[in-house]
Amino acid sequence: MRAYLLIMLFISGLSFSQNTISGTVTDTNKQSIPGANITVVGSSSGTSTDFDGTFKLNTPSKPPFTIKISAVGFESKTINITSLNQKADVILKDEETKLDEIVVSASRTPERVIESPVTIERMGIQEIKNTTAATFYDGLENLKEVNFNTSSISFKSVNTRGFATVANTRFMQLVDGMDNSSPALNFVLGNLIGISDIDVASVELLPGASSALYGANAFNGIMFMNSKSPFTNEGISVYYKYGQTSQKAAGTNDYNDFGIRAAKAFTKHFAMKANFTYMEASEWIAADTRSMTGGSIGHAMNQNYDGLNIYGDEVTTSIPNVGQVSRTGYREQDLTDNKVKSMKADFGMHFKPWADDTEIILQYKIGTGNTIYQGANRYALKNFLMQQGKFEVKGKNFFARVYFTSEDAGDSYDMRFAGWNINRMAKSDKNWFTDYGTAFQLSSAALGLNANEAAVYARNFADYNVSPGLPLVPNTDPANPSAPRSARFEPGSTQFINALATVTSNPDLTQGAKFIDHSKLYHSDVNYNFKDLIKFAEIQVGGSWRKYVMDSEGTIFTDYDGPIEYKEYGAYAQLQKKWLDDRLKFTGSLRYDKSQNFDGNLSPRISFVYSAGESKRHNFRVSYQTGFRNPTTQDQYIGLDLGPFALIGSAAENLDRFQETVNVSASGQAVAGQPATLPMSGRNAYENAYTLASVQAFAASGNVTDLKVANVQLVKPEQVQAFEAGYRTVVQNDLSIDINGYYNIYNDFMNTSRVISPYYGTAGTGTTPAVLLSYQALAFGDRRVYQVYTNTTAQITSLGFGVGLSKKVYKDFELGVNYNYAQFDFDQSEDPSFVAGFNTPKHRIKGSFGNAKLTKNLGFNLNVRWNTEYLWQSSFGDGMIPENTVLDAQINYGIPKLKSVIKVGATNLFGKDYLQVVGAGMIGKMVFASWTINP
Incomplete structure (x- = not known):
């Protein structure tokens, strides 16, 4: 029945009467402009130019009507269409529009970048075409304020404003409105089920707190990836990339990447699209042999050697x-096997049932592959699979969507x-x-x-x-x-x-290494903008609801008796108003969020943007907002025995859910009178333990006064107060300036801590029989090490600023440079066991130089990145990340007759292998060539 209805839609769509207008779009140098948008004014009909600047517009409208032609970097133009045989040849003038580009993410409403109330970075189609990286996602590293943490050649996490490991739970990534985070891990797995290079329309990135509009996980940044519409971007597009990677540990290996996109607007009411990509490569091999126990490298001179990898x-x-x-x-x-594979596909049906902008979208995405993830241990993700499905209705002033995310760990295991x-x-x-x-x-x-x-x-x-x-x-x-x-x-x-x-096929970690995960996430969002109903200000309201379903069959979480579920919801309102001849814009937002296991949180944001100068090109902004982050599913419900220690989540019910049996030593049985085995639970970790440092001091001194009781509190949400100021302008028509600074105050910062619980006795001080019994347990080695999740008592602050400059230095040669400074501060004495994990260099400089129009069809681009040395801290390993300088380059040549672009590029062109994550593989060089065919 479903197949029959789909066929009928196709047939009925083909029967609609369509009028066709054709033409070309070029610049003042008579060079074609690919990707220019052509829309019928007052209608939803539209299309875009192909590689050689030509277009065909199918519309039910009959002449006379007006079309609008627009493209990033050019002035828009309108043309009156008076007859069907009219040829619409259009010349667009160059315009410096980098700060005039329209973004939606900062305020959930369209606005120019220059008027955004907070710092925002954007990557459009032209920037994607010019990227020097092998993929657009890798090219995000060249954006201001972005620092990558690379765990694998195919798994890179975005770090903005610090406090991030590979598992960056403080950063959110949305693809067409759907959260890309793993339901079980609660952080983004790179671009595993993201967007293909030939389907991405734009990327918007907010590097600061965004909880006021986007809720709990938008704590230190949020990124939006938006795909192309099949109504305006039709046809079949294909790319193929071949390259080679070179690394000291892995040698030289092949890199292959293929993708295809098919899209068709069958009528003005119905369109479909599908994408498929496949990539395979060899891993950046992790081969760090440093000793984690001190002493020499290798067992020849160190009988207790523990090599990092x-x-x-x-x-x-x-x-x-x-x-x-x-x-x-x-x-x-x-x-x-050190082999990386990635395969992802998506399919979407788009309906516009009425003459207005209302659109109904059904979308399905799937991604699978092999990669390496680094958390407390190193994990080989083999045949890991994630799926997402979405139903969305959106219009000019509203949207409502529901979606699910599910995952399957496949054959993944802990190395x-x-x-x-x-x-x-x-x-x-x-x-x-x-x-x-x-x-x-x-x-x-x-x-x-x-x-x-x-x-x-x-x-x-x-x-x-x-x-x-x-x-x-x-x-x-x-x-x-x-x-x-x-x-x-x-x-x-x-x-x-x-x-x-x-x-690797056995999930019992006493004998095997496999982990099981069938977790799911269900989410819904709604938003309505009253701007057509209320005139004195632009007012929006919205809300969200989410349910987590953790299903690891007891291999990760304490879900031995079945899946664990919990829910959270939120609601927000925003008011935006302009005064003083539209020079002063005020934005005020307030959001309330409630998680099932925690008290509710209010997240306000206020901002002012003032546009000075005769043409309003000098824009000053200030903002204040708060953000919060709920403890992750792991923070709450993990119950994982890692051998030397166990990870215990701190949801109140989890303390009793985690149960284990320990073996008492012969001395404990003979001297302390204990049985051969004893039961332990999560309560031992949180309610009957000493600090790790004090037990180590006691072991060295034998003095019981060195022991300190670990007063571990159950984990609760962390908060941030974020102050930000900035200035944006375009002067002399082509010099873009973007300056920003921020100061963040963190409270109840989430932290992990190691504690030691005696098998018997009561952790404490003094000479009561129960306390003395605990001293015996420690002395006999009858003790259990736990890693617990809690909040630090120390107040943490961070600050930073950035400066970005871009200018055409000669004709179409463009030079860009940006600098970022970042630091954090806290008093270690307030919490001696706290590990900050800022993992961000204090100084970073990025530069670019290129010309997209070197000749009629030839362009090139160079990118360089430099950072100072900085400390890396994580549960897997600590160490210094050295100072790095990395140069990437590409040249591209267009072949209009074949509607193709040939690109040749290289990353880390002249550098040696460099490190971004302690414990992960060093990053080598990649050279690649790609062929992209666009209709």
Whole structure:
């Protein structure tokens, strides 16, 4: 029945009477203008020019009527159409319109960039065409205020104004109005289900707090990606890119990227479009061997070595008369195939049932692939899948949409657990450490080896059951942990391959590494603008509702007994008014949000924009707003045993949902009179624990007065007060100036903290029997390390400013430069365990130089980025990110007869491998060539 209705729509659409107007659009140099918009004034009919500037406009209107021709960077023009055979050849004059471009995101209403009440960055079709990066999404890194955190060649997260890791939960990304965040992880997975390069119409980015209009997650920035309409951008477009990546660890490898877009307006009432893209490449291999336990790199000189990108060596124990010893681990590149794949598709049906601007949209998006994500551990996302479906009705002054997001972790796994459990399949931890200790002490006593020599001898014996130089003992039963002790599985061997397949298909993290995730998100938005009904000011109202459904089958969350659900909602109102001959614009907004597990939050925003000068080209703005961020699903409901410690979310019900059983030491049983096993819950982490630092001090001194009770409060929303000022102008017709500064005050900043809970006794100070019992538990090693989610008591502030300049220096040669300064401050003594994770360089400079019209069909562009050294902090690893200078370049040549553009480019053209994320792969060089065909 559905297929029949769709066919009838197609047939009925083709039967409508259509009139066709054709023409060309060029500039004053007689060069074609691709992508110019042609619309019938007073009608919804429209189209755009193809690559050589020609167009065909189908409209039911009969002459006479008027068409309007507009293009970014040119003055608009109208032409009267008096007959059907009239040829509409139009010449548009150049106009510096960078700050006159229309944006919607800053106030949820169309306004010029220059009049925006807050800082905003924009990337349009021309900027997308000229980007020096391999994709438009990668090209966002060249925008002012944007800093990338690269976890993988295909997974890059946007960082604006700091406090962001790869998992940037303080930044929101919307694609055609839909939140791109993972339902379970609560942060954006790059462009996994975003927009194709040939379907993107524009990108708008607000680098500051935006909670007043967009709710909880728009805390430190929000980005809008908007796709092309099939009513105005018809035809079949195709691109293909081939390139090579070069990195010291990975060598030189192929890069392939293909995409196709098909769009058709069958009638003025009905249009459809579809997109498909596929990309494959080799990963930037993470091969950082720095020791996380101090000392030398490698086990040859450091028996407790724990390499950053080596997994399995985190398993460690103290052996009497030997010291602290770690197992032999596996490199990250041994635990994954280092191949990146991305496939995404979308399909949309667009209906305009009436003569006005009302449009009904049905849209479906799907994305799948392989990539690397870095959180507390490094995760290989294999066949990871996300889907979104949307139903939206929008018009001139309103929109209403509902959508869902679902995900499937596929064959994804934790590489650290993979290393641990492959080792355990070859030999249990108990047997391995017993062999190590026995061999160390015997070799030292019988052979007279020094400590380093004895350590090498002992490791070889524990790994392979033999003395150095003797043949390895073959494995007897790698799938049976209780089998006789066998040799270590060497990477690439059949034993290793089989063991890796076994652990990565097992979701029990005591034996495997796979994680399961079938989480979902349901969301609805409404907005209405009363500007046609109320004249004294522009007033908008709107609201949203959202439901999270966490479904990890107990592998990530404490959803052992079924999915966990919770809801949140919000409502807002905004008033915008102009005075003083429209020179002074006031915008005031207020939003209320309520999450099921937390108290409600009010988020106000007020701003003033004043346009000075005879032509109103000097625009000054000031704004104040508050933002907030609700704890994520992980902050609330995670219950993940990572081995050395467990992650415990702090939703009140989660403290009882997390349950585990621990094994009491022989001393605890004999001296403290405890049973062999004891139950533990999340309440131990939050209600009966000492701070990690104090337990470490106690271990060193033996003085119980060093112990401090961890008074961990349940996590609650964090808030920010954001003050911003700015100035924008265009002088001398082509010099654009954009200056902004901000100051943020953060309260209840969300934080994680490590605590240690004794298996028995009560955490405290003094000499009561229960407290003394806890001292014994710590002394006997009967203790559990937890990472808990809470809020810091310290007040944090950040400030920064940016300056952007752009000018045509000679004819169409354009030079641009921008500078950003960013810093944060807090008193560490207020919360000694707090880790800020600002992860942003203090100084950044970006420059561009190019000419889109070097000759009739030839253009080029250069981009350079520089940043100072800065501290990176995350749960996976800390360290310094070095100073970097990166140069990207591209040249493009148009072939009008083939409606094609050929582009050749390179990123990190002359630089060496550089780092953006401690623990991730260093970023190498990429050279690429692309061929794009547009109708």
